[in-house]
Amino acid sequence: MxxxxxxxxxxxxxxxxxxxxxxxxxxxxxxxxxxxxxxxxxxxxxxxxxxxxxxxxxxxxxxxxxIGFVVTDFYDNGFLKVAAVGGVDARAAFGSRVLVYSKETFEGVFATVPPHLQKGGDSDKFPAIDELAIDIGLSKSEAEALISRGDLVLLKSEFTRLSENKVCSxxxxxxxxxxxxxxxxxxxxxxxxxxxxxxxxxxxxxxxxxxxxxxxxxxxxxxxxxxxxxxxxxxxxxxxxxxxxxxxxxxxxxxxxxxxxxxxxxxxxxxxxxxxxxxxxxxxxxxxxxxxxxxxxxxxxxxxxxxxxxxxxxxxxxxxxxxxxxxxxxxxxxxxxxx
Amino acid sequence: MIKLLKKLCTPIGVSGDEGAVRAVIENEIRPYCDKLYTDKAGNLIAEKKGKKEPKGKIMLAAHMDEVGFIITSITDSGLLRFNCIGGIDARQLIGKRVAICTKNGLVDGVIGAVAPHLLSKDSASKVLKDDELYINIGADSKDEALSLVSLGDTGTLVGDFTVMAGGKILARALDDRAGCAVLIKLLKSESEYSFTAVFTVQEEIGCRGALIAASAVKPDFAVVLDSTTACDLNDIPDDKTVCALGCGGVVSFMDRGCAYDRELFSLVMQTAEDEKIPAQVKRAVAGANDSASIHKIAGGVKTTAISLPCRYLHSPNCVIDSKDLDSVYKLVSAILPRISAL
Known part of the structure; x- marks a missing residue:
């Protein structure tokens, strides 16, 4: 191989x-x-x-x-609260797709306020990891039924051959x-x-x-x-x-x-x-x-x-x-x- | 409609480079139109004959273009410099995958940055703008890079089309392929009254296509189908959410580009109430859409906008609720006969 x-x-x-x-x-x-x-x-x-x-x-x-994240809690609207596992780069996490590994794997995204609604200064800094929230498209009761605190989360990533010699993942x-x-x-x-x-x-x-x-x-x-x-x-x-x-x-x-x-x-x-x-x-x-x-x-x-x-x-x-x-x-x- | 939407979200169509999206739409609607043509700007214009003619000419519009970037130069080491097209939050850029549309097809790349380990705490948390970043396509030299991409090529951040666990849709370019999907479904359906559908270009860089198309079509009434920013997030108080997913089409009384016609605004909300179709009033004067151009051409056009509530607008990870697609389709279908009588 x-x-x-x-x-x-x-x-x-x-x-x-x-x-x-x-x-x-x-x-x-x-x-x-x-x-x-x-x-x-x-x-x-x-x-x-x-x-x-x-x-x-x-x-x-x-x-x-x-490195990755771990689910720590649920927000009232069903979004997930996470903590970092290892030295996560807050810049790379911003707005990214994620996979939540529960009994099933759920795809979600780190929530962000879009540019149209930002106030001055909002876009000058990256939020800290403990301010992040993952939107998996479920309400709180649905999320709590399917996902547990302690479940692991990864940034979604594909293995890609960029060129003959370079790979990306x-x-x-x-x-x-x-x-x-x-x-x-x-x-x-x-x-x-x-x-x-x-x-x-x-x-x-x-x-x-x-x-x-x-x-x-x-x-x-x-x-x-x-x-x-x-x-x-x-x-x-x-x-x-x-x-x-x-x-x-x-x-x-x-x-x-x-x-x-x-x-x-x-x-x-x-x-x-x-x-x-x-x-x-x-x-x-x-x-x-x-x-x-x-x-x-x-x-x-x-x-x-x-x-x-x-x-x-x-x-x-x-x-x-x-x-x-x-x-x-x-x-x-x-x-x-x-x- | 989800299958259609996926088909629409697959091609890349950054403002000024909408050809691939237009080709998909043309292919979808050709059998259902009485006249179909593309103007010099690239707007796709479809005339649909109904059983009756409305009193005033009605134009429906949805924009084909999406936010993205354009390649501006290439360094000696083979890295690409780029500028964003449309309003993209610079924080979305670092470490993200991109796809570049080239004459030889799509080229994969990554927007890189120096690892935080090598930076001071201040530098590691600094937001870098497009002109401070590079795209890496795995080329080792300028020549190798130039053999793959050309200056002026456009591209987007990568975001696959995914149906989420609860049935919501997570994808790139839902702004405004979602509006395009509704408009296509309207064209495919039987219509009581004639209307003109316009799939516009260059909305994200100043609603330019709509100005060109509406000036030629010269409608009396316009209905703009766009996607608008839903801020129904975890830490946002209810009065700041603007609109919410799952609550139906978002009807605007005013935004940054248009003070909407009051009569049409009331007509739309009254129709929703009469027909029991979910709809919501946009609770902010924010954002803009093709209405900004359309409502003020040639003596003015009575304009209304019905938008899909969409989270994370202008990111590669937009989220909409498919229930809203159906609500918007029903609502537009229901208002057309009423507008036709005005």
Whole structure:
């Protein structure tokens, strides 16, 4: 299965934290008996490939949760009140279509006052999330019968191929990373690893403060974290961004392992895989911040995919970067396995 | 009527570029008209013969165009600059999908913005206007972008046609394809009295098409079928809602473009009462429609407007109640014989 197909499939799933069951069954059906797959109590998914007692133990992490909303209450006219789950961009939410995941899925829209009736100043600011209301076209009694407090809500988004290399969807942060890991796992499972056990960790609740990474239990000498980062765009600081299609972004930070990072850079250079450098002072804002804090410590590297419009329903990714990432990780694992 | 409305909402017809919408309407109404033609501005004009001729000539109008944007230039990196056409709240733009009409068909794009993570709190909450934003169509260079779109191409924000759980309709361009749907149904029905139906262009940029069409048609009476802004939302006090979904056609006594003919206004409300057809008076002097042009041509035209109450007007996610489509259709059908006798 091509990584693009995997990604497209993942983009149809609602993976707001606490809702990872659909990803677990998707992973089980994709891997069959080619990998050992388990879930822990917080909702992390572990996909183990290679020999259990292998000499090299590598963990590759990609958070699988996505941002969204949760229904908190009903307004008197039947509209829904919500709270944010993760760092929702209030700009991207404004006036957007949504899907409310109850026993059935309901389509609705964030209510807005149209320009004709606005007063001066109304259109100068975005409403805060707790001022938002979702219109699902039902009265309060109808809504209360069909929808429960705690139901999850996503911005409606289609997976779209914008051009040969660019795809657009909500939550490419970090379904792109998850798709890369699944594609990598399926490749690695084709031929036996001799001395290596690779654990793919699809961790939950990253968007809520790296909580899945906090809870994750594993045994590894090296950790590679896969996440998304910021693509170049007019008005974005160039030192904090990478060009889409310019290769994966290799992280450099005081919390990351210089030696592991250098090893990965060497593999990329030898194989001619395009990379860019992302310099992060202090923390990285990714699961690397948490996964490194283990008894005795662990070597950790961070590789990110540059995307645009992060945390909107229209993130954009370059498929060349996604394929480079899989190529880089596979080469790294195979070379380590030979040594 | 929902099936017809979906057919009408599918094509994109930004002001000045209504051809695709006109083609769908022409196709629908051709067998039901006695004369059908398009004027130089692009207005589609249909004459419907009834069993009798009215005392004064009656014109019905609904506008085909919708709000959207036009591509103004392309950057070296292949991003498109654009200007909005019609009154679009700039807050609707960031992160939204767009479809651009090009000579090679529709091109998908996204209105991008720098991620909030990279901005100061003030910048991250700042409303950016159309001329501060770009559309990304996935092109890596100006040449690649120019191979897909041309300067002057128009497009809209994307909003699929959806029937919601309670039967309400959520879609782009209901303003004023909903009015067009009612007018088409009137043309398809048997009519006691003759009338002229006009599907106008360029309403959203100053009711220009209606001025051109009405000047040629020279009616004595005009009935404008548009969509008007319903503000029956969660946090709006009842006296500020203007009108509400499900309560029937919205009849105006006055808006920003027209002081409506009092006799016709009373006639419409009296008809609704007599025939027990749901109707509501627009409870605000706000907005405008093709009446703004029509009522003041060549000595004046006695004009009334009956509008579909519509939430989130000028967004890609308008909401109407299909019950109101039926109410407006019934009400217009019922007033035509009465106007014919005036």
């Amino acid at each position: 091509q990584v693009t197909e995997i990604l497209e499939k993942l983009c149809t799933l609602n993976l707001i934290a606490s809702n990872e069951a659909s990803l677990f069954s998707e992973a089980c059906s994709l891997f069959g008996d080619k990998a050992k797959i388990k879930r822990d109590k917080i909702g992390n998914i572990y996909i183990k490939i290679g020999a259990e007692n292998a000499e090299n133990k590598l963990l590759i992490d990609a958070h699988c949760d996505q 909500a939550a490419l942060d970090n379904k792109a990373g998850v798709a890369a890991l699944i594609a990598l796992g399926l490749k690695l499972a084709q031929t036996d690893l001799k001395n290596t056990c690779v654990t793919l960790l699809l961790s939950t609740q990253e968007e809520l403060g790296l909580r899945g990474a906090f809870a994750a239990e594993f045994d590894a000498d090296e950790v590679i974290v896969i996440d998304t980062s910021f693509g170049s765009y007019p008005g974005a600081p160039s030192e904090k961004t990478g060009k889409l299609g310019g290769g994966v972004m290799l992280g450099h930070s005081p919390i990351l392992s210089r030696s592991l990072t250098a090893k990965i850079e060497n593999v990329a250079n030898e194989k001619g895989i395009l990379i860019q450098h992302e310099i992060l002072s202090e923390s990285t804002g990714t699961n690397a911040d948490r996964l490194t804090l283990r008894a005795g410590g662990v070597d950790c590297a961070l590789i990110s995919l540059p995307i645009l419009n992060m945390h909107s329903a229209s993130e954009i990714l370059d498929l060349r970067d996604l394929n480079s990432l899989i190529d880089l990780l596979e080469t790294y694992v195979r070379e380590a396995d030979e040594k």
